[in-house]
Amino acid sequence: MAYDKFHMLTSSVVPMPIENVDTDQIIPARFLKAVERKGFGDNLFRDWRYNRDGSPKADFVLNNPLYKGKILAGGKNFGCGSSREHAAWSVYDYGFRCVVSSFFADIFKNNCMNIGVLPVTVTPEFLDQIFSEIEKNPETELTVDLPNQEITLNATGQKESFDISDYKKNNLLNGYDDIDYLNAMKSDIEEFASSRPF
Amino acid sequence: MSAALTLFDKVWDAHVVKSIENGPDILFIDRHFIHEVTSPVAFLNMEKRGMHVMYPNRTFATADHNTPTINQHLPVEDELSATQLKALESNSAKNGISHWGLGHKKNGIVHVVGPENGITLPAMTIVCGDSHTSTHGAFGAIAFGIGTSEVEMVLTSQCIMQNKPKKMRIEINGTLSDAVLPKDVILYVISKISASGGTGHFVEYAGEVFENMSMEGRMTVCNMSIEMGARGGMVAPDSKAINYLEGREFAPKGDDWNELVTYWQTLKTDEGAEYDTVHVFDAADIEPMITYGTNPGLGIGISKQIPDPTDVLDGKASYEKSLDYMGFGVGQNMIGKHVDYVFMGSCTNGRIEDFRQFAKIVKGKKKADNVTAWLVPGSRQVEAKIKEEGIMDILTTAGFELRQPGCSACLAMNDDKIPEGKYAVSTSNRNFEGRQGPGARTMLASPLVAAAAAVTGKITDPRELLN
Numbered sequence: 001m002a003y004d005k006f007h008m009l010t011s012s013v014v015p016m017p018i019e020n021v022d023t024d025q026i027i028p029a030r031f032l033k034a035v036e037r038k039g040f041g042d043n044l045f046r047d048w049r050y051n052r053d054g055s056p057k058a059d060f061v062l063n064n065p066l067y068k069g070k071i072l073a074g075g076k077n078f079g080c081g082s083s084r085e086h087a088a089w090s091v092y093d094y095g096f097r098c099v100v101s102s103f104f105a106d107i108f109k110n111n112c113m114n115i116g117v118l119p120v121t122v123t124p125e126f127l128d129q130i131f132s133e134i135e136k137n138p139e140t141e142l143t144v145d146l147p148n149q150e151i152t153l154n155a156t157g158q159k160e161s162f163d164i165s166d167y168k169k170n171n172l173l174n175g176y177d178d179i180d181y182l183n184a185m186k187s188d189i190e191e192f193a194s195s196r197p198f
Numbered sequence: 199m200s201a202a203l204t205l206f207d208k209v210w211d212a213h214v215v216k217s218i219e220n221g222p223d224i225l226f227i228d229r230h231f232i233h234e235v236t237s238p239v240a241f242l243n244m245e246k247r248g249m250h251v252m253y254p255n256r257t258f259a260t261a262d263h264n265t266p267t268i269n270q271h272l273p274v275e276d277e278l279s280a281t282q283l284k285a286l287e288s289n290s291a292k293n294g295i296s297h298w299g300l301g302h303k304k305n306g307i308v309h310v311v312g313p314e315n316g317i318t319l320p321a322m323t324i325v326c327g328d329s330h331t332s333t334h335g336a337f338g339a340i341a342f343g344i345g346t347s348e349v350e351m352v353l354t355s356q357c358i359m360q361n362k363p364k365k366m367r368i369e370i371n372g373t374l375s376d377a378v379l380p381k382d383v384i385l386y387v388i389s390k391i392s393a394s395g396g397t398g399h400f401v402e403y404a405g406e407v408f409e410n411m412s413m414e415g416r417m418t419v420c421n422m423s424i425e426m427g428a429r430g431g432m433v434a435p436d437s438k439a440i441n442y443l444e445g446r447e448f449a450p451k452g453d454d455w456n457e458l459v460t461y462w463q464t465l466k467t468d469e470g471a472e473y474d475t476v477h478v479f480d481a482a483d484i485e486p487m488i489t490y491g492t493n494p495g496l497g498i499g500i501s502k503q504i505p506d507p508t509d510v511l512d513g514k515a516s517y518e519k520s521l522d523y524m525g526f527g528v529g530q531n532m533i534g535k536h537v538d539y540v541f542m543g544s545c546t547n548g549r550i551e552d553f554r555q556f557a558k559i560v561k562g563k564k565k566a567d568n569v570t571a572w573l574v575p576g577s578r579q580v581e582a583k584i585k586e587e588g589i590m591d592i593l594t595t596a597g598f599e600l601r602q603p604g605c606s607a608c609l610a611m612n613d614d615k616i617p618e619g620k621y622a623v624s625t626s627n628r629n630f631e632g633r634q635g636p637g638a639r640t641m642l643a644s645p646l647v648a649a650a651a652a653v654t655g656k657i658t659d660p661r662e663l664l665n
């Protein structure tokens with residue numbers, strides 16, 4: 001579905017310096033019962049964010065007013081586990097437009113790009129640097145420049161370039177999705193299908 | 199002479215409709231499975247775009263993720279689950295997709311019913327909005343999990359966009375010891391390369407251990423490829439795969455079948471073909487396994503102690519958080535740990551062969567009083583076999599009940615939730631925090647280890663009970 005275009009983003013960052021943040025933490029299975037894409041942001045990190053009685057857990061980063069922003073920074077192997085796109089939806093619906101990590105699980109990364117969240121893979125050293133700057137100053141900002149494929153830690157001026165295929169980059173810059181592209185290829189696909197042995 | 203190719207290359211390349219320059223491949227999908235949880239939004243979006251399903255006969259629907267495992271003949275009580283099940287049924291009916299709903303004799307977990315009915319075939323591309331779609335790789339198919347946007351792509355165009363993953367070979371030679379099951383093999387591999395060790399890769403499993411493994415066993419192994427971060431895993435199709443499929447309802451028949459068999463027999467990795475990553479292990483090093491942490495890479499041989507943070511591949515902070523959640527400490531023995539629940543089932547270990555193993559241990563013994571056991575067959579056909587083969591009698595005599603098929607406590611979307619703080623030995627595939635219910639503590643293991651826990655009420659080495 002159509003999503004907001006992504007170009008440049010400068011924002012403070014919500015830090016989550018934990019490895020292997022899995023999709024069951026991002027959105028627990030019991031919140032997957034909707035037949036519409038609505039309200040997933042409310043249940044983002046549900047069990048880390050709220051007590052069983054629904055009261056917020058004061059020590060969780062999303063409940064700490066010091067940390068806010070449109071960028072989420074997570075430890076290595078972020079988004080591992082299930083293929084549920086609901087995980088990416090909750091990240092988007094909560095208000096994040098970009099997730100930064102030193103390593104993403106494949107399906108989560110694809111899901112993000114398909115719905116307009118930019119996953120940025122940085123080196124482990126750069127990620128550590130981001131976390132330590134945020135520790136010093138929670139208002140630390142990152143600038144993510146998609147056209148130039150660069151991410152900058154504004155406080156220090158440190159920069160890294162990141163990878164993204166030209167195709168996906170073009171989609172995100174213009175708010176296109178794969179279905180538009182595939183739809184234009186119908187006749188090629190039909191021809192291909194007719195040659196399948198099963 | 200053309201370049202040497204891997205099995206994965208051969209199947210992948212045969213499905214590329216077009217390669218986008220500096221972008222993904224457009225990959226044709228032979229079979230698409232859908233279930234009630236990840237498909238409704240895809241249908242909704244498809245309708246909003248005014249599009250329709252391009253090849254309804256290439257998609258198959260089954261209800262499994264949030265279905266109750268008792269009283270399936272009654273209306274589903276949970277309103278939200280009932281709405282999702284209805285949506286699957288009506289979306290399938292509207293679009294001409296075959297639908298095996300609750301109570302249908304072919305109903306069951308999507309990755310169990312696909313192979314069971316011969317829908318899964320070697321050399322296919324197979325996708326489903328569930329990451330354990332990798333299961334179907336046991337037959338030499340390229341099978342992997344996709345998100346809901348991709349479900350919509352497959353519905354509307356029978357294709358998805360994917361970058362070709364890197365190739366990994368996992369080779370294990372030698373003979374497995376007594377009581378070491380395919381589940382132990384895959385838990386061992388993940389513990390060696392970590393929960394992210396396969397990211398970006400597609401795995402080919404090779405070597406004597408996999409050659410000698412049954413189809414059910416290969417499915418268990420391929421199923422958990424995703425738990426090391428790999429997109430999927432596959433085993434070259436051999437006579438075992440072909441014999442398993444021959445004559446099943448949806449498998450081609452007659453000359454069509456024979457032609458396919460000839461083609462499938464050519465599907466092997468060429469001599470000299472290259473992989474991006476290779477791991478070689480020795481079967482003799484593998485013992486029955488159990489996990490002690492909150493990702494599937496945190497597993498050890500059942501006789502071992504919980505390792506020091508310096509000996510695991512995870513970072514110290516995550517490791518400590520994980521042990522803290524489990525209520526375990528470094529250096530502790532796993533043997534003897536208290537168990538409250540046993541879950542036997544899921545697309546990892548919910549097949550007939552798994553129940554045969556479970557029965558081997560519980561035969562002539564009694565369920566421990568402190569254990570609540572949920573035994574959930576992977577499909578209606580598995581359920582029928584359990585009864586036919588007399589396994590049901592063994593289970594009942596030992597004080598166990600059999601529930602009705604579904605995903606159940608594997609992801610705890612229905613009522614089968616492990617209560618907060620309780621310890622469960624589970625034959626499923628994920629031990630993430632809260633996976634089996636908020637606060638639940640999961641230890642992943644094989645059907646033999648699960649059975650040993652169920653009759654002794656604690657973690658017990660199954661080898662002691664088999665001799």
Ligand code: SF4
Nearest residue numbers: 330544545605608609
């Ligand atoms: S049993 Fe578990 S892993 Fe398998 S399809 Fe169901 S939810 Fe997914």
